[in-house]
Amino acid sequence: MSGDVCKLSMGDIVSLCKRRGFIFQSADVYGGLQGIYDYGPLGVELKNNLKAAWWRSIVHERDDVEGIDSSLITHRLVLQHSGHEDTFSDPMVDCRDCQCRMRADQLMDGKCESCGSKNLTEPRQFNLMFRANFGALQDESSFVYLRPETAQGIFTNFKNVVDSTSRKLPFGIAQMGKSFRNEVTPRNFIFRMREFEQMELEFFVEPGSDEKWHGKWVEERVNWWKKQGLDSDKLKLFHQPKEDLAHYAKATVDILYEFPHGFEELEGIANRTDFDLGSHSKNQEELNLFAKVLPNGDSNSKLVMQDLENNSQFVPYVIEPSAGLDRGILAILTEGFRREILENGSERVVLRLKPHLTPFKAAVVPLAKNNPRIVEKAREIANHLKMLGLGRIKYEDVGNIGKAYRRHDEIGTPCCITVDFDTFEAVEESVTVRDRDSMRQRRIPIKELEFFLKEFYNPGS
Ligand code: GAP
Numbered sequence: 001m002s003g004d005v006c007k008l009s010m011g012d013i014v015s016l017c018k019r020r021g022f023i024f025q026s027a028d029v030y031g032g033l034q035g036i037y038d039y040g041p042l043g044v045e046l047k048n049n050l051k052a053a054w055w056r057s058i059v060h061e062r063d064d065v066e067g068i069d070s071s072l073i074t075h076r077l078v079l080q081h082s083g084h085e086d087t088f089s090d091p092m093v094d095c096r097d098c099q100c101r102m103r104a105d106q107l108m109d110g111k112c113e114s115c116g117s118k119n120l121t122e123p124r125q126f127n128l129m130f131r132a133n134f135g136a137l138q139d140e141s142s143f144v145y146l147r148p149e150t151a152q153g154i155f156t157n158f159k160n161v162v163d164s165t166s167r168k169l170p171f172g173i174a175q176m177g178k179s180f181r182n183e184v185t186p187r188n189f190i191f192r193m194r195e196f197e198q199m200e201l202e203f204f205v206e207p208g209s210d211e212k213w214h215g216k217w218v219e220e221r222v223n224w225w226k227k228q229g230l231d232s233d234k235l236k237l238f239h240q241p242k243e244d245l246a247h248y249a250k251a252t253v254d255i256l257y258e259f260p261h262g263f264e265e266l267e268g269i270a271n272r273t274d275f276d277l278g279s280h281s282k283n284q285e286e287l288n289l290f291a292k293v294l295p296n297g298d299s300n301s302k303l304v305m306q307d308l309e310n311n312s313q314f315v316p317y318v319i320e321p322s323a324g325l326d327r328g329i330l331a332i333l334t335e336g337f338r339r340e341i342l343e344n345g346s347e348r349v350v351l352r353l354k355p356h357l358t359p360f361k362a363a364v365v366p367l368a369k370n371n372p373r374i375v376e377k378a379r380e381i382a383n384h385l386k387m388l389g390l391g392r393i394k395y396e397d398v399g400n401i402g403k404a405y406r407r408h409d410e411i412g413t414p415c416c417i418t419v420d421f422d423t424f425e426a427v428e429e430s431v432t433v434r435d436r437d438s439m440r441q442r443r444i445p446i447k448e449l450e451f452f453l454k455e456f457y458n459p460g461s
Contacts (some may be wrong), residue, residue: 004341008349010260014189014334016349020411022046022333023190035186035194036437040410043329045359045392046455047197048455050228050328051176053356054199057224058174064200065172066161070153073132074145077352078152081279086131087247088148091123092096092184103184128181146180151320154202158303169305169316170213172203176325188261190326197325202314204305207274210250213319218253221267221321225255229354234258238265248275257331267323274315277303281315325344332357334448336412351412352437355457360413361385362453363394367420378419381431381446388450390457409436414456417449 008016012423017023021040039047059067079085091104095112096119102112104123111118130146149154154173160175162338167417175198205213218237240252252270256263281302304313336352355361362385366378375397383393394413396404401418408416418432422443433448434441444452 006339007334008260008337008339010189013330013337016337017043017189017333023329033115033194035183035192037193037326039192042107042359045072045328046332046353046357047325049357049359049391050332051197053201053228054224054325055174058199058201064170065166065174065203066165066399068154068157068161068173068175069177070150070175072147072180073134074147074152077143077249078146078156078280079129079145080154080157080369082276083247083279084145084152085127089127089131090124090184092126093123094121095119101184105231106185118132118167126182126184127167127184130180130182147178148181149179149322150177150198150200151202151276151322154200155280158204158277162305170203170205170209171256172201174199174201176200188259189447190330191213191259191261191264193326199323199325200319201321201327203319203321204271204277207314207317210271210273210317210319214251214253217319217321218255218269221269221323222255222321225257225266225331226330227333227354228357229352232429234335235266236263240268246270248272257327257334259330259334260278265324266327267321268322269319272318272320274317276318280317298456317418348409350409350436353412353414355414358412358414359392360394360408360411360455361391361410363396363404363413363416365396365401365416365418367396367401367418373417373424374421377423377429381417381419381449385453388453390453405434405439412436 010102018025020042022043024038024040026036027033027036059065066292073357076085087347092101093104093107094101095115095117097117098112098115100114107113107120123326128436129148131143132146134142134144143213154175157173161167177197178195179198180195183192183194188192190196203213203217222235222237225235234257236256238250238254240254245252250273252264252268255267255269257266281304295438302313306312307314317441332353333351337349338352339347339349341347364378364382364385366374368374379395382393385393394408396408396416398404399407405416414436416434416436418434420432423429423431423446429446430443431446432441432442433452
């Protein structure tokens, strides 16, 4: 390689994602739905791998975190008492000349972003939550919300988790999954969507230790993103000014990444104090009637911990590292995709992903598709590697070897294993293993392949 490398633009990334089966516009056969995307055959592998890495590092590798998976459909009272019904809105304006709808807080010089007109409506608040009818009745009293964050399902299950696991502070509850926001201006591909996934941890601590834990989690989370392959030069911390904080937060530090459209938020780490548990507890008291009709007859649903020394109860504080999964995917693709000019002047597009994230872990390629001995050996190797539990292994018999290498470079496959005529030359059968990044090839005995690959894919959570 001559060393000439260039990053891809957002447009290049969007079209590569479609062409190679990572991400598609949802319902594109009907013209698409703005801000909604589907993950294709390679995208779903990448997404599942990133989720698995997060879960491993937040739940499996720690002793102080439990996981849950709560419902997407959310009781209206939960989001009323969390403050979302009153405050989860963006200011919206319409252009009277071209009817474009925009966020008032993102306007440049008070002009319409589409036609430049200043003939705009007054800003009005637009609540971002999706409502849905619940049950057969379709009146004002029977609606529910699709959750706008996964966090509330954690807060409302706080007592269930404490009671069923006997947890003491400090400890966390994690979950990942879909969230829904009716964004006024979804844009920048999967950066701002109307349906997206979050990976959230609510880490409950003693009041007074919250600032120390906040700092610790900021550090942990930056390090985790680096392990997913993001370059430290492209990561920045942003301390939100007091006037911009969400209604629940005492302090928030955002981890910003340099996306193709600039430095933007990848994850927020908030000190949510006792706001959420406090407001759900207080309102449980107010809703005593509601508590009394719980099926288990439990009317004591206060979301508190016991202070055994002073024989009293208190509401824990919570630190919340909240990451966007789709933004993580976009950051990893932005970081990984590059166009390289090789020494012979030719060009290749390569996706440099960490091996634990790649959609395919290896491609097994028979050099001669019409040679039964080579084909049979290649199939045998692919079938064996599939059973190791490393992830997807591709048996690749389309096109010539050069094209197979280029295709796998472009989708990030870390190595191609080729069965060729030399495989059967020596007593010990061997294959060629070509490395995606260096493009170097080396011969490895077939019996050492399993060990080689297990070392290579040692998960980088
Ligand atoms: N529970 C706290 C919370 O939801 P947030 O800053 O609104 O805080 C957390 O969202 C993360 O979720 C963001 O840092 C971002 O990565 C992701 N996110 C938020 N809105 C999004 C959207 N419309 N599309 C894609 N990701 C989004």
